[in-house]
Amino acid sequence: xxxxxxxxxxxxxxxxxxxxxxxxxxxxxxxxxxxxxxxxxxxxxxxxxxxxxxxxxxxxxxxxxxxxxxxxxxxxxxxxxxxxxxxxxxxxxxxxxxxxxxxxxxxxxxxxxxxxxxxxxxxxxxxxxxxxxxxxxxxxxxxxxxxxxxxxxxxxxxxxxxxxxxxxxxxxxxxxxxxxxxxxxxxxxxxxxxxxxxxxxxxxxxxxxxxxxxxxxxxxxxxxxxxxxxxxxxxxxxxxxxxxxxxxxxxxxxxxxxxxxxxxxxxxxxxxxxxxx
Amino acid sequence: xxxxxxxxxxxxxxxxxxxxxxxxxxxxxxxxxxxxxxxxxxxxxxxxxxxxxxxxxxxxxxxxxxxxxxxxxxxxxxxxxxxxxxxxxxxxxxxxxxxxxxxxxxxxxxxxxxxxxxxxxxxxxxxxxxxxxxxxxxxxxxxxxxxxxxxxxxxxxxxxxxxxxxxxxxxxxxxxxxxxxxxxxxxxxxxxxxxxxxxxxxxxxxxxxxxxxxxxxxxxxxxxxxxxxxxxxxxxxxxxxxxxxxxxxxxxxxxxxxxxxxxxxxxxxxxxxxxxxxxxxxxxxxxxxxxxxxxxxxxxxxxxxxxxxxxxxxxxxxxxxxxxxxxxxxxxxxxxx
Numbered sequence: 011x012x013x014x015x016x017x018x019x020x021x022x023x024x025x026x027x028x029x030x031x032x033x034x035x036x037x038x039x040x041x042x043x044x045x046x047x048x049x050x051x052x053x054x055x056x057x058x059x060x061x062x063x064x065x066x067x068x069x070x071x072x073x074x075x076x077x078x079x080x081x082x083x084x085x086x087x088x089x090x091x092x093x094x095x096x097x098x099x100x101x102x103x104x105x106x107x108x109x110x111x112x113x114x115x116x117x118x119x120x121x122x123x124x125x126x127x128x129x130x131x132x133x134x135x136x137x138x139x140x141x142x143x144x145x146x147x148x149x150x151x152x153x154x155x156x157x158x159x160x161x162x163x164x165x166x167x168x169x170x171x172x173x174x175x176x177x178x179x180x181x182x183x184x185x186x187x188x189x190x191x192x193x194x195x196x197x198x199x200x201x202x203x204x205x206x207x208x209x210x211x212x213x214x215x216x217x218x219x220x221x222x223x224x225x226x227x228x229x230x231x232x233x234x235x236x237x238x239x240x241x242x243x244x245x246x247x248x249x250x251x252x253x254x255x256x257x258x259x260x261x262x263x264x265x266x267x268x269x270x271x272x273x274x275x276x277x278x279x280x281x282x283x284x285x286x287x
Numbered sequence: 288x289x290x291x292x293x294x295x296x297x298x299x300x301x302x303x304x305x306x307x308x309x310x311x312x313x314x315x316x317x318x319x320x321x322x323x324x325x326x327x328x329x330x331x332x333x334x335x336x337x338x339x340x341x342x343x344x345x346x347x348x349x350x351x352x353x354x355x356x357x358x359x360x361x362x363x364x365x366x367x368x369x370x371x372x373x374x375x376x377x378x379x380x381x382x383x384x385x386x387x388x389x390x391x392x393x394x395x396x397x398x399x400x401x402x403x404x405x406x407x408x409x410x411x412x413x414x415x416x417x418x419x420x421x422x423x424x425x426x427x428x429x430x431x432x433x434x435x436x437x438x439x440x441x442x443x444x445x446x447x448x449x450x451x452x453x454x455x456x457x458x459x460x461x462x463x464x465x466x467x468x469x470x471x472x473x474x475x476x477x478x479x480x481x482x483x484x485x486x487x488x489x490x491x492x493x494x495x496x497x498x499x500x501x502x503x504x505x506x507x508x509x510x511x512x513x514x515x516x517x518x519x520x521x522x523x524x525x526x527x528x529x530x531x532x533x534x535x536x537x538x539x540x541x542x543x544x545x546x547x548x549x550x551x552x553x554x555x556x557x558x559x560x561x562x563x564x565x566x567x568x569x570x571x572x573x574x575x576x577x578x579x580x581x582x583x584x585x586x587x588x589x590x591x592x593x594x595x596x597x598x599x600x601x602x603x604x605x606x607x608x609x610x611x612x613x614x615x616x617x618x619x620x621x622x623x624x
Contacts, residue, residue: 021485022320025313028478029350033378057320061377074376081373084366087355089324129477136484164488169424173319176429177312177474178482197599199428200606250615257608264506265601268594271517275587279460282451282580 015052017123017140018165021174023059023098024127024138030061031100031129040066042099042111044078045125046085046092054095054123055165058085064111071107075114096123102132104141104157112143112157124157138162214238305413305468306344308433312474312482314339314351315431318419321353322389326421336367337385338374341413346468348417349380351387385433387417391508396589398581401464404436405444415468423600426505434465449579461587506600513593516586523583533575541572 023045034041042064047056060081064073082094097115099108108124115122121142128137140162147153166174218235221227245253314337325333335353339346352370354363367383375381385407388395395418407414420430436444439459446453454460474482551563 020320022313022316024481024485025316025478028475028481029311029313030377032475032477035378063376077373077376080369084370084373087366088321088353127481131480136480138484164485167320167323168427169319169323169421169429170316172424172427172429173312173316174482174485176472177315177478178486197603197606200603200610204606204610245615247619254608254612254615258605261601261605261608264510265598268513268597268601271513272591272594275461275591279462279587282460 015054015121015123015142016161016163017125018053018055018163019125019138019140020055020057021164021166021170023056023125026059026061027098027100027127028129031127035063038065040099040101042073042097044082044094044115045096045098045123046082047095048091048093049095049119049121056095056123056125058089058092059098060085066107071110073111073114094119094122096125098125098127100127100129102126102128102130102137108157109143109155112155116143123160125162305341305346305415305435307469307471308346308348308415308417309471309473310348310417310431311350312472312478314348315429315472317351317353318387318417318431319424319429322419322421323425325389326391326425333389335387336370336383337387337415337417338371338380338382339384340380340382341384346384346413346415348384350374383411383414385411385414385416387419389419389421391420391422391512396464396585396592398585401436401440401444401585404434405441408436408441417470420596422505422508423596428603431470433468433470435468437463437466440464449581450577451580454580454584459584461584461591464584464588506597506604509593509597509600513590513597516590516593520583520586520590523578523586526578527583530575530578537572537575544572 027041027043030041030043041061043059043061045056046058046060047054049055062073062075062078062081064071066072085092094115096119097111099111104124104126112122112124124141124143126137126139126141128135128139140160141157142160143155144158145153145155214235217227217231221232318335321335322333333353335351337348338350338352339348341347352374355366371381371383386403388400400416404414404416407416415433415435417431417433420432423430437459440463443449443454443459548563555561555563
C-alpha cells in the first residue's frame with residue numbers, strides 16, 4: 011500500500027460538507043457522503059462531493075447506496091472526468107462504523123481516502139484530516155485494517171480563490187444577523203487592496219526602523235525586506251513616465267469611446283421612439 | 288417554507304417583490320467551479336439551476352446544480368426532476384428559483400436567454416437569471432449579476448409583436464428589458480468558522496492577481512466583441528433604412544397610379560365609355576412587412592452592457608497605474624535624497 015498518498019481538497023467540498031451537516035436530520039449526529047475527483051500518481055485531488063443519507067445504530071450502519079450510485083451517475087453526465095475517490099464524514103474521530111463504510115467504498119474505487127471535517131469543533135478548531143486504510147495483522151493470523159493519517163492540503167482554481175476572498179468578508183463584517191456582503195465593484199476591490207498594502211508597508215517600515223535603532227532583529231526578515239526593496243523594477247525616469255503616459259492615454263481613450271457609444275445608443279433610442287411612421 | 292405561502296406570492300404583478308438576492312457561499316463556489324471547468328474544457332456556456340426560497344423581499348439562493356450539455360439521449364426535464372428529488376432526500380431546498388449561465392465577457396443578452404427567462408418568470412414569479420463572467424473573474428474580479436425581466440418585456444414577449452408601433456406603445460427600449468437585482472453573499476456562522484480555517488491554509492500571495500497591470504488581453508477581448516456588436520447594429524440600421532425607403536417609394540407609386548387612374552377615367556368619361564372598374568389599391572401594392580425591432584434592441588442592450596463593463600474595467604486599471612506612479616515617485620524621491 012503506497013503510503014505516500016497526499017490529498018488535495020478544493021474549497022467547494024468543504025462548503026458542501028458544512029452545508030450538509032447543517033441540514034442533517036434531527037436524530038443524526040454524523041453525516042457521510044461520497045468524494046469525487048481524480049487520482050493521479052499518489053496525489054488525490056478532490057473536486058466535488060455529495061451527501062448520502064445514512065443511519066447509524068449501535069452495532070450496524072445503513073447507508074443508501076443506491077442513492078449514492080444514482081447521484082454519481084447524474085454527476086457523471088455533467089462532468090465525466092470526476093470519479094469516486096473516497097468518502098467523507100463529519101466528526102473528529104474514526105469509529106467502528108467507519109470501517110464498514112470504508113469497505114464498501116473500497117469496492118467502488120481502488121484506494122479510497124477518508125476525509126473528516128470536525129464540525130463539532132472539538133478543541134476549538136474545525137480540523138480537516140484525511141486517512142487511508144492500511145491492512146495490518148499477522149500473516150496466517152488475525153487480519154485487520156487501520157486508518158492512517160495522510161497529508162491533506164487545500165488547492166484551488168484561480169477563480170475559486172477570488173470567490174473565497176469575497177466570502178471571507180462575511181466573516182468579519184456581515185456575520186451578525188442576515189446582512190451579507192455585496193460583491194463590490196472592481197474599483198472598490200483595488201481600493202481595499204491599496205489600503206491593506208499601505209498597512210503592510212507601515213508594519214514593514216516600523217520593523218525596519220526598530221531594527222536600525224537597535225532592537226533585536228531577525229536576519230532572515232532583514233534579507234527578505236532587502237529582496238523586496240530590490241524587486242521593484244528599476245526603470246529610468248523617462249522610460250517610466252513614457253510608459254505611464256501612453257497607458258493612461260490608451261485607457262482614457264477607451265473610456266471616452268465607451269461613453270460615446272452609450273450616449274449615441276440612448277440618443278438613437280429616443281429618436282426611434284419619437285419618429286412617427 | 289411556510290413563508291412562501293404568505294404575502295410574497297399573492298402580491299400583484301406590478302409590485303417589486305424581490306429587492307435583492309441573497310446567495311449562500313456554497314452556491315457561489317459551486318457556480319465558480321462549474322463555470323471555470325466548462326470554460327477550460329470547451330467554449331460552450333455552462334448552465335445550471337438555482338435552488339432556494341423566497342423570504343419577505345429577498346430571494347435566497349441556497350444551492351445549485353449544473354445542467355448536462357445538450358444531449359439528445361436523455362431528457363433534460365427528467366434530469367432536473369431526478370436531481371431535485373435526490374437533493375430533497377438530504378434536506379436541501381428544492382424550490383427552483385432561477386438559473387445561472389456563464390458568459391464570456393459578460394455578453395449574455397440573446398434571444399434564447401430572453402425566451403428561457405420569460406418561461407421561467409411566467410411559471411415562477413420571482414425567478415432570476417444569474418450571469419457569471421468567466422474572463423473577468425479569472426483576472427481576479429468576481430462578477431456575479433442577477434437579472435429579471437421587466438413587466439414591459441414580459442408583455443412584449445407575450446404579444447410576439449416586434450413592430451416599432453407595438454414597442455412604442457409599451458414604451459420599451461433596450462434599457463428596460465432587464466433590471467439588475469443586487470446580490471449579497473451571506474454565510475452561516477459554521478461556514479464562517481470553516482472559512483477562517485481555510486484562510487490559514489491558503490498562502491498569502493495567491494489571490495492578488497487582480498493587481499496585475501497587464502490588462503491588455505481582457506480589454507482587447509471586450510473591445511473586439513464590442514466592435515462585432517456595433518457592426519451588427521449597423522447592419523440592422525441599414526435594413527431598417529432600406530425598408531423605410533421602400534415604403535416611401537411605394538407611397539409614391541401608389542399616388543402616381545391613382546392619378547393615372549383618375550386621368551384615364553376622366554378621359555373615358557369624355558368619350559362616353561364606362562369607367563374602368565375600381566380596383567383595390569392595396570391589393571396592387573402590397574404593404575411591405577415591417578422588420579422586427581427585437582434583434583436591434585437586443586444588440587443595443589449588449590452594446591450598452593459592454594460599454595459599462597469596459598468603463599468599469601478601465602477605471603480600475605487607471606487606479607492601478609496611479610498606484611505604480613505613486614510608488615515610482617516615492618522611489619525617485621528616495622534616490623534623489
